[in-house]
Amino acid sequence: GESVGLHLPTLSVQEGDNSIINCAYSNSASDYFIWYKQESGKGPQFIIDIRSNMDKRQGQRVTVLLNKTVKHLSLQIAATQPGDSAVYFCAETSNSGGYQKVTFGTGTKLQVIP
Amino acid sequence: DSGVTQTPKHLITATGQRVTLRCSPRSGDLSVYWYQQSLDQGLQFLIQYYNGEERAKGNILERFSAQQFPDLHSELNLSSLELGDSALYFCASSPSGQGLGYTFGSGTRLTVV
Secondary structure, three states: OOOEEOOOOEEEEEOOOOEEEEEEEOOOOOOEEEEEEEOOOOOOEEEEEEEOOOOEEEOOOEEEEEEOOOOEEEEEEOOOOHHHOEEEEEEEEEEEOOEEEEEEOOOEEEEEEO | OOOOEEEOOEEEEOOOOOEEEEEEOOOOOOEEEEEEEOOOOOOEEEEEEEOOEEEEEOOOOOOEEEEEOOOOOEEEEEOOOOHHHOEEEEEEEEOOOOOOOOEEOOOEEEEEO
16 A cells, blocks of 8 residues: 655754655655654644645755655755754645545654754 | 644543543634554554544544534544553644645543553
């Protein structure tokens, strides 16, 4: 079946360095992708999204890259800060029976080393 | 505060019991989604309601049921609880049924002992 997965379950990054979190998806029909950040004890929080007609989108300190050829999504965080420590989920949406189906990946834990 | 309210925040109950989790969506949102998150696991979609009607079903057990009321709040009922049902249960809402513009609540942590 369709799935969304992450290559690295845990990522440790030095404070100030850039972080790259990767995500692979298998449903080529997915047309919208979202990255969420989940801090300990809290619900997932929207970070950035990208539609399938784009290959790059930038936000504040974050950039999402989409490579539809290899079905790969990445989240880049510039100048990583301790407050970025969290679990990051990618999600893909696709049309399923006339409705949008959202599938979340397992998540990558980002640990920022001070 | 995301605008999505979930109660209770914590719940401890015994096996075999039944509990009800409550979710109030963000003002103006018509769609409510329920997710289960076990320890160090991803979000497993359970069920979605849109304006009072069931819209989509995921990996929801037959022991679990949900509904959305006319005021748009939703309840997730978990019965005959097992130890493996211990998890975080999240509710999310969106303006439409299209799964876009998700806003999550802070979750209910259920512990079955």
